[in-house]
Amino acid sequence: VPFEGSYERFRHVINHELVHVFQFDILFGSRLGSVMQSEFMMSVPLWVMEGLAEFESLNWDSETESYLRDAVINNRLIPIQTLNYVYGYAVYKEGQSIYKFISETYGRKKMGELFHTLKQKKDLEKALKSTIGLSIDQLNREWSKSLKKRYWPLYDKKDELDLIARKLTDHKKLGNAYNISPSISPDGTKIAFLTDKEEYTEILIISAINGEILKKIARATQSATFENLHILRPGISWSRDGNKIAFSAKSGKGDVIYIADAEHG
Known part of the structure; x- marks a missing residue:
């Protein structure tokens, strides 16, 4: 269990x-x-x-x-x-x-x-x-x-979404299935989320202003370090100053909490 x-x-x-x-x-x-x-x-x-x-x-x-x-x-x-x-x-x-x-x-x-x-x-x-x-x-x-x-x-x-909001990601253009579990930075300028871009589950950071991809933080399944990024509940969180993000991933026999630099990965 x-x-x-x-x-x-x-x-x-x-x-x-x-x-x-x-x-x-x-x-x-x-x-x-x-x-x-x-x-x-x-x-x-x-x-x-x-x-x-x-x-x-x-x-x-x-x-x-x-x-x-x-x-x-x-x-x-x-x-x-x-x-x-x-x-x-x-x-x-x-x-x-x-x-x-x-x-x-x-x-x-x-x-x-x-x-x-x-x-x-x-x-x-x-x-x-x-x-x-x-x-x-x-x-x-x-x-x-x-x-x-x-x-x-x-x-x-x-309200109709296209009247009150602007889409920042488009899975059809990216050629992926989902962009989920978003976490907004404390200053509201960046968003970290999970995506299956390029057939791998990744954590990306994009601009909350124009949707530009700023940083790839982690990619699952390519190593024992990030075996699984827990698609439904990744637990992505930002530090108060917005310089770091924390997330969980399956590594070896259990889960590990990782802290990554939001600027340099």
Whole structure:
């Protein structure tokens, strides 16, 4: 079980993994040893497993709220029918939201009933129909409708970004996938952030005035020093005078806090 230094996140991870223990026990019981060879296991969508583990260990949190709000307002919500064949972050967060909807609409006990019924019928569509009376298509329609009712009113209240702000980075021009986890210098003139520019995760410092790249601080995976820069929680921080930045990275068997010169790297 990974420990990142935060006991609160550690509690979440332990509870998350314990949910998986109970899930596998319900679905496979004493046949747990043959789970990976089971065709049934391969047919259970990842969101069914990971979504419940997230919901039971977190219930609801600001990270998931932010993700769902952005997905709905920007029309990026992945339908359940497609989510069945998706892997990655969306599976965890959207799955968590689906279970929240089931719990609030049909009662918390229905989540456990779903797994017991899934064991019997070995088919998600049939299990959902038997448990909450909805097909996958119907569940997707009702779930997405509830999210739209929740988040669409917020769209009317927000300002259009291109009217109140100016984009400093463009991942399409850079040819990368993300520019995330920004940290602004104390004087507001520089921004340090994570990017996957040139196929490697890097920490860059750019001008907060015009977006010019000022310095590359670190690049992951090229040495044991920076094996992993923790994409979601890099913990980038500036010194009070703005001359240094601190960040965490996986190095060897554990994590290390690095302090780098913001001017010379």
